[in-house]
Amino acid sequence: MVKIKEPENNVKLPLSRPIIGVAGKTGLWRTMRPIVNNEKCTSCFQCEIYCPVNVIRVEPKLGVTIDYDYCKGCGICEDVCPRSAIIMIPEIGE
Amino acid sequence: MSKKIALTGNYAIAYAVKLAKPDVIAAYPITPQSPIVEKLAEMIESGELKASMIRVESEHSALAACFGAAVAGARVFTATSSQGLLYMHEVVHWASRARIPMVMAVVSRTINTPWNIWPDHSDFVDQRDTGWIMAYAMDNQEAFDLTLQAFKISEDPSVYLPVMVGIEGFILSHTAMPVEIPDEKLVDDWLGERTQPYVIDGLEPKGLGPLTLPEDTEDIFYGIQLAMENSKRVIKSVDSEYGKLFGREYGGLISCYYCNNAKYIAIALGSWTGDLIEAVNTLREEGYPIGVIRVRFYRPFPREDLWEVLRGAKGVFVFDRAISFGAWGPLFTDLVAGLIQYTNKLPIIVNIVAGIAGVHVSAEDFHNMLLSLINRVESGLEHGYFDWVRIRR
CATH class of the missing domain: 3.40.50.970 (Thiamin diphosphate (ThDP)-binding fold, Pyr/PP domains)
Structure with missing residues (x-):
């Protein structure tokens, strides 16, 4: 068995724990915005599975939602959507 | 048991x-x-x-x-x-x-x-x-x-x-x-x-x-x-x-041998210190006031403990069984860097690199080297130096 004991003198350790937005609102980096046409969506979950930053949720009844606070606009969701239900449009800012 | x-x-x-x-x-x-x-x-x-x-x-x-x-x-x-x-x-x-x-x-x-x-x-x-x-x-x-x-x-x-x-x-x-x-x-x-x-x-x-x-x-x-x-x-x-x-205590970061009242101290690391100690036994019998420090821990470097023993020494002979090419032995580098944190008047510190590549250094070799080092210091050597001694039989 192993005992966990903090090191003395409050020294820093090279560890990180996952939290949302550790690098700030990364959605600000976006130049292209994914837009969903829920009429075309068949809830195949490909966009949710492939999203590299885990900001897409597919709810069969509600359709696709994207958290634009952290979506960087990479366009992978558009690429993998078999129904072209996601398109990328230029970001025009707030 | x-x-x-x-x-x-x-x-x-x-x-x-x-x-x-x-x-x-x-x-x-x-x-x-x-x-x-x-x-x-x-x-x-x-x-x-x-x-x-x-x-x-x-x-x-x-x-x-x-x-x-x-x-x-x-x-x-x-x-x-x-x-x-x-x-x-x-x-x-x-x-x-x-x-x-x-x-x-x-x-x-x-x-x-x-x-x-x-x-x-x-x-x-x-x-x-x-x-x-x-x-x-x-x-x-x-x-x-x-x-x-x-x-x-x-x-x-x-x-x-x-x-x-x-x-x-x-x-x-x-x-x-x-x-x-x-x-x-x-x-x-x-x-x-x-x-x-x-x-x-x-x-x-x-x-x-x-x-x-x-x-x-x-x-x-x-x-x-x-x-x-x-x-x-x-x-x-x-x-x-x-x-x-x-039942066995070694003295912490360093191990001292004949260090009390020693005018000269030889320093080394590892098993060849055994041969060095044998040479020092003979030198003591011959009346030379010399001791040995064996460095047991190289990191952390035991500068405090070394200073305590070396502060009164006249000559310090550091034997390194490794060479930093283009410079000298690593133990010597660390020793000098450690001691200058306590004094601006160092004893004479000589670095001998030997035993490289497994070349055998016997107690007799140590005896000869130590005797000539003591004689050099006694006859007025003004500062330390580094020498790579290649023993050949």
Whole structure:
């Protein structure tokens, strides 16, 4: 068995724990915005599975939602959507 | 009950590891280290030792496997020599910078090329900037004791650094002497269960070594420097409590011999200090006031302890069995850098590099060198110097 004991003198350790937005609102980096046409969506979950930053949720009844606070606009969701239900449009800012 | 058996340096280390009850051992064979892990494999096979032996394809993987297991909470051990140690060098840094306790034996062997299996200290001292605590034994009993103590020191919460224990290949690794093995129950009670600062075992999501900004990274490294300072106290207290429990105390970071009232002090590391001590015995009989300091811990460097002994010395002779090409011996560099923090009037300090590539240096060789050094200082040598003495028969 192993005992966990903090090191003395409050020294820093090279560890990180996952939290949302550790690098700030990364959605600000976006130049292209994914837009969903829920009429075309068949809830195949490909966009949710492939999203590299885990900001897409597919709810069969509600359709696709994207958290634009952290979506960087990479366009992978558009690429993998078999129904072209996601398109990328230029970001025009707030 | 403790018992005394004849063991080679390699087997002495294996028996110490067995008593520390590691969970995981990973190693790759290399002369002259191989008998350590061969013995441990035999112990696992016969059921004497309940540990997992991970067979890997390289030393880089050996230490990486130990590191991963240790991060997950296992007590681990590995051993290597020379090229193997150089090959695992990247992971050597990983372990200390991640503050993960572990123990590794280094059975010194000259670095290639040319191919050479005889011992000098060049592979060991090459690791000096890695953040590992570095101990070096003089005989097989000390190799045993240091290996067992290494687990205790490494897992101390004011230290949390990996520890390497060095011995010279063949001179210790393949020659036997009686070694006392302490009582298992007594060792269990003293060493206790493994302690470490964190585990990554899948129960809580954690990242080890993520991208970290310069200031935070510097703080993490500063913690290693603090831990090195703390470890001096821990090494001494472990040495003295081990002495009380098991009967052998070595003097902490350094071991002194005839140092009281010595006008001259010779300094060395490792088993060739035995020959140096024999030479000093003769010189004492001949009336020369000379003593020996054996450096047992090369990191943390014992500058306080050295200064205490050397502050009154007239001449200091540092014998290095390693060379920093283009400069001089590493022990000499550290000694001078350590002493100038206490004084602007150093004694005469001479650095002799010898025994490189396993060239034998006998007690008689030491006697001749020391006699000529004493004579030079007595006849008015004004400052120290460095010399690489190549002994030929």
